[in-house]
Amino acid sequence: xxxxxxxxxxxxxxxxxxxxxxxxxxxxxxxxxxxxxxxxxxxxxxxxxxxxxxxxxxxxxxxxxxxxxxxxxxxxxxxxxxxxxxxxxxxxxxxxxxxxxxxxxxxxx
Numbered sequence: 001x002x003x004x005x006x007x008x009x010x011x012x013x014x015x016x017x018x019x020x021x022x023x024x025x026x027x028x029x030x031x032x033x034x035x036x037x038x039x040x041x042x043x044x045x046x047x048x049x050x051x052x053x054x055x056x057x058x059x060x061x062x063x064x065x066x067x068x069x070x071x072x073x074x075x076x077x078x079x080x081x082x083x084x085x086x087x088x089x090x091x092x093x094x095x096x097x098x099x100x101x102x103x104x105x106x107x108x109x
Contacts, residue, residue: 064092073098 012019031037038056046054057063073079079093083102093100 059088061088061092061095064088065095068092068096068098 026032026037029035042054042056045056046052055066057066068079073093073096075097077096077098079090079096079098079100081089081093081100081102083104085102090100090102
């Protein structure tokens with residue numbers, strides 16, 4: 001029996017037309033960074049999750065770095081991560097000003 005991992009086509013179908021319309025509006029205004037589209041997203045997302053604030057970012061590395069800074073991580077701190085993590089994890093620790101560290105035990109490889 002073949003069990004699909006995830007049916008992206010089915011998920012996209014319900015959102016296809018609203019996404020096309022939203023992308024067309026953004027393209028028509030050439031509003032690719034910042035502006036009212038981002039402010040509208042941040043307000044809607046904050047409301048959806050019950051938060052007072054939301055900050056839209058361009059990638060996961062920035063999201064991790066901002067979260068670390070918001071938590072007070074900075075120079076003099078140590079960020080411990082798994083040795084086989086994606087590079088963004090270690091990079092975000094460095095971007096926050098902390099020293100990154102990772103190790104694995106030879107018996108658990």
